Amino acid sequence: MDRFDDDFSRRGFLKGSGAALGAGALATLPFQVAMAAAFPERNIKVYVPTREGGGADRNLRAFASIWKNHIKTNFEPAFYPGAAGRVGYETFMGKAPRDCYHLLFGNMGAEVLNWVVKPPTFPIDSYFYFAQVDADPGCLFVSTKSKLKNVDDVVAEGKKRTLNVGVSRLAHPASLGALALADKTGAKFNLIPLSGGRNTLSGVATGEVDFGALPTSSIVGRSAFKIVALFDDKNALPDKIPDAVLVNKHFNMNLPPLVAGARAFGIQTEAVEKYPDRYKTLVSTAEKVYGDPAYKAAVEKTKAPWEYFMYGSAEDCKKYVASITEIGQQYKQYLTGKQKKS
Amino acid sequence: MEFSIEIFAEQFARTFSYWWVILPSILLGLIVGAIPGFSAANTIIILLPLTLAMDPETGLVFMVALYASSRLGAGIPAILVNIPGTAGAAATPLDGYPMTQQGRGQQALTISFTSSVLGGLLTTIIALLAMPWLSQVAYYLHSVEMIVIMIFGISLIASIAARDTLKGLIAGFLGLMIGYIGADVIYETPRGTMGFLELYDGVPLIPALVGLFAISEAFSVIEGDSILTKLGREAMQTGGWGATIEGLRETLSRWWHVVWTAMIGLVIGVVPGAGAAIAAFVAYQQSRAFSKTPEKYGTGHIEGLIAPESANNGVTSGTLIPLLVIGVPGGATAAIMAVVLQYHGVTVGPELFATRPELGYGPFTTMAVTYILMIFTILPLARYMSRVTVVRTVFMAPIIISFTLVGAFVPREYVFDMYLALVFGVIGYVARKTGYHVAAILIGVILGPLLEQYFLRAMRISQGDVLVVFSSTIGNILWVALVVSLCVPAFTAWRRRAAQERTPAAQ
Amino acid sequence: MTDSQQEHGRRKPIGGELIIPAVAVVFSIYYLWTIVDVPFTAQASALFVGTILIFLCLALFVRTALALRRGEVSLGIGGLIEPTSFVPRRLVLLGLTVAYIFVVPWLGFTLTTFLFLALAMAVLNGGRSKGFIAALSAVLAIGGWLLFVVAFETRFPAGPFEMLMQRMF
Incomplete structure (x- = not known):
């Protein structure tokens, strides 16, 4: 979490955030002299459906601090936490103008699962993601004090008794991974939503639950925990989490990568239809960011593992959203509690 | 995590050399603590560029x-104007504010400061010495x-309801019901939200707090010229340092009360x-249950002020323990601290005590x-702060309303939350005027969702077996303690009545 | 004191006391209605508490009805609004508070706070010492702006004043 430069300081986006509340939109514009006709001629506002200081904030700052040099304008984040992101999405879709000057920056996986549980008030295809910035796979982890030492212990124990699995919420890619593993192996897992990553870590550490399922980066580097399994095609951090097995390989499964932290920029479909040139500019400049060496430096400054940063196109995002939605649909009854399932 | 007296002494000396950071931080902390809506956590976020x-x-x-x-700082407005600066100070006005109305504001502030500092200091030292054992508490206190x-x-709620049980219980249960607004923690099904997405995560605490206490207070106080009673105004005339010394003496003579209520805070x-x-x-609640004079609570009783203030400062040192021992922050402020340290490449956890003792022991x-520096800076201020109470209500009421509305807005920055504070203000006003205790409503709003969360979690873990609530030994011991503490006041009252009946007969 | 006055004085007006339980019953029923179709775990607590709350309220209604029949109380709402001489001022204050929240997104923190403080104080003070009130309100509004907007950088709605200041500095 860093304020990269003056353009991206709190003071800088004070203006923009005021706009969120209905005032700035009126107030900032008169001071912007509309000189150039090219896009973008003013700041781009980014709606973030999580709280300031979180992972999305961190990644957005890193990305925007480089993107602004390529697109030649500043980004003003506005945070709308609440209701697992719903507040942010509803505000973005409900109030933000469709002009390519208003973008969304959210965690695709966790947030599209909301729509599986309860559809939003707007049509789901009225927005889409066009630039993914990171991919943090879901994982299973245990406390170092636990007698479960690896994923085989977990499964074996789960066949003897029902194991309680701490998760941040039910509708979460990492939670779905645990469910899929239980289905495949016949182990019995009882998912306990502990409202957030921090509480999940506490629950696992204090032994209230037997093990946990969360995004990998929230465990890496914490000595009280050990990651035992990854829901990904490869282990991108072999040095830091040597004991983690790949679930698909180890259990002969074919789950899509259950990326639990997959932040991406989103935009309204209508805006793209109305201003295809602007959208093209957004995409072409965003693509350049990942290749810029300054970006890697910016990410490393945030202490997040660079290995989990990647660039995903609109096509990649679409594929990812579809795969998560599909697996979410499979477990819809479990997620909504309409029918019991172990 | 080996403990040695040298490291300890060295650490203290080292920390004292940071007095130039600590003193301004104390001042800032007192200010943000006193303004509802601001807390240590969001102030650190606001000042991140500086902190980093x-x-x-x-x-x-x-x-x-x-x-x-x-x-x-949160206790100051709670005592002086009946507005707890944070939810942690929500029990402070119960006895602090009546003291102020009686013109004993200066004394109340002194009691609050002294018991906070003593409670905080004591628990900090205990936390430091007994960290390995204390950290085990979390392994035994599950849902x-x-x-x-x-x-x-x-x-x-039941104790507060003593005067009119039925109305007290209605207030408390209404609070619980309001506290249940929002999505359940398991399936995230929205309940009772009246269609407001802003209520999906439950009723935000600060708007409820400022509405029930501050805004309703502002609407009520305009009837009088100042918030003081007639006697209170007379008492305020006398001023001087006497009340500070008196408050100090009263707290110190109740040192044992400070100690055990602080320990409750530490453990929780x-x-x-x-x-x-x-x-x-x-x-x-415990203080009242084991008091010889439970009926005095809520009327400006000193123990009733010591208990919450000493306990909430006990929490402060307690929340750092999970952060340092298992590397998982126990609360919002600790979480921000971890983020800041992580930015500097410091991973918080038990290994800190060996690798960077100045950071491991440093927090404590x-x-x-x-706490030591604070008592010297703040105690003399009590006398001047308490003068706030003589401000005329015609000025005070609008100031309270506008600044607490700001406070309602700040945590989530939704204008909706200001309307919510006003709604709670109206509920609070009607409640006050018609004999329902706003504190009973607030207890419900604050504790209701937490109770439900733990209950649902326990039910989920037990896969739907309600008897899970009696499934743990420590839990069962606590149940017995609960029953005892609920019966004690009744028993005390019965004995006293019996004694009173005997006395006239003996005469 | 005449008999009727005595009669009136003896009968405690407790109509106001029924507002909170009435609200409680209506809200509980609404709440329970919203959870008809949700999983049992999400219902359990509220069902338990809501049912008790409704029963408590009914008990209070019965108690009130009995007291009414005995002629001890009346359904007046005196307790809620007394002393009546303050009713107009209180309503104005309430109106100004609603106006404050309504206007603040457009006028910004500083101006709205100034107007609210000045008007509310002027009304409460019966129109006296206008100069002092204006000065006090200005000081408080600007002090609040310095503290909340400048120092703490709270993202409070920005209005003309904030925009002007931002442009100037």
């Missing part, structure tokens, strides 16, 4: 000092045990996610030093 620019040790000293002093602890706090603080409000309510020595 400091080296990790200075940053840590700054954050810890801010944290401890903001807790103390089931927390359910009982919540009920300890909630049972305070160690449990991740529990928090100061619970500790304050539980301490108040800083907290101790903060």
